[in-house]
Amino acid sequence: MTILANILVVFFISVGLLFIVVAALGLIRLPDLYTRAHAASKSSTLGVMCILLGVFFHFWLKEDHFNPSILLGVLFLFITGPVGAHIMTRSSYLAGVKAWPGTVRDDLKEEIETMKKEQGIK
Amino acid sequence: MKTNDVILQFTAKIVFFIIFFYAVHIFFAGHYTPGGGFVGGLVTSCAIVLLIIAFDLKKVQSILPINYIYLVATGLIVALGTATFSMIAGKPFFTHSFDYFNLPILGKTSLHTAALFDFGVYLVVVGVTMTIIQTIGEDE
Numbered sequence: 001m002t003i004l005a006n007i008l009v010v011f012f013i014s015v016g017l018l019f020i021v022v023a024a025l026g027l028i029r030l031p032d033l034y035t036r037a038h039a040a041s042k043s044s045t046l047g048v049m050c051i052l053l054g055v056f057f058h059f060w061l062k063e064d065h066f067n068p069s070i071l072l073g074v075l076f077l078f079i080t081g082p083v084g085a086h087i088m089t090r091s092s093y094l095a096g097v098k099a100w101p102g103t104v105r106d107d108l109k110e111e112i113e114t115m116k117k118e119q120g121i122k
Numbered sequence: 123m124k125t126n127d128v129i130l131q132f133t134a135k136i137v138f139f140i141i142f143f144y145a146v147h148i149f150f151a152g153h154y155t156p157g158g159g160f161v162g163g164l165v166t167s168c169a170i171v172l173l174i175i176a177f178d179l180k181k182v183q184s185i186l187p188i189n190y191i192y193l194v195a196t197g198l199i200v201a202l203g204t205a206t207f208s209m210i211a212g213k214p215f216f217t218h219s220f221d222y223f224n225l226p227i228l229g230k231t232s233l234h235t236a237a238l239f240d241f242g243v244y245l246v247v248v249g250v251t252m253t254i255i256q257t258i259g260e261d262e
Contacts, residue, residue, distance in 0.1 A: 069144070072140065072144065075140070076137070076140055079133060079136065080133065080137060083129060083130065083133045086129060087129075087130055119124055
């Protein structure tokens with residue numbers, strides 16, 4: 001039982017660590033803001049959630065202490081992480097941050113232009 | 123520019139309740155674990171600030187029609203009242219008392235008058251933080 005618990009904890013924490021390292025590599029390697037936000041929001045959310053689950057299983061199975069606020073933290077991160085990335089990328093698009101020059105398609109541009117025309121800006 | 127904030131507003135509606143109930147948990151857990159009135163008050167005002175960011179200041183004031191300066195005064199009165207209550211009972215100022223009670227649902231719980239003092243601190247912290255943020259944010 002202890003060995004199984006150890007395997008579970010080590011699995012979750014190392015998977016989370018792997019995803020966080022991948023997120024950091026993506027922040028360095030990717031060319032523009034939108035691809036970086038894609039890397040940072042997805043993989044770091046999943047990584048932190050895996051690490052929290054590992055900590056939760058460690059305290060539950062080995063220290064015999066059920067801590068529901070860690071589960072609440074997992075739920076909170078799962079809700080707010082992607083929404084935060086969405087708000088940041090959207091506001092930087094509206095502020096005029098250009099995408100990587102190799103981008104072939106920009107569906108949001110027409111929407112923003114019709115929205116500006118309706119409200120009479122520029 | 124007026125934009126469509128559907129995702130932010132819907133998320134703020136759900137996350138507000140998570141943050142608020144976590145603040146209540148921190149407040150009541152303050153006697154035996156880390157937490158207490160100060161942190162609970164700050165987390166509660168964070169939840170209200172999240173609503174202010176997602177919606178309008180006027181709309182939040184119509185949802186929560188609280189005059190936060192009166193909230194500060196109420197908190198100070200509650201804190202001072204628990205401190206002077208022991209003087210009426212003939213003990214020194216700020217003497218707390220506690221006992222164990224058998225509540226119908228919760229079972230055996232220890233109720234302590236320090237929780238009332240902590241509740242006063244909670245109200246003061248929420249009131250002061252929200253007064254600062256509203257007076258900066260109004261900008262008229």
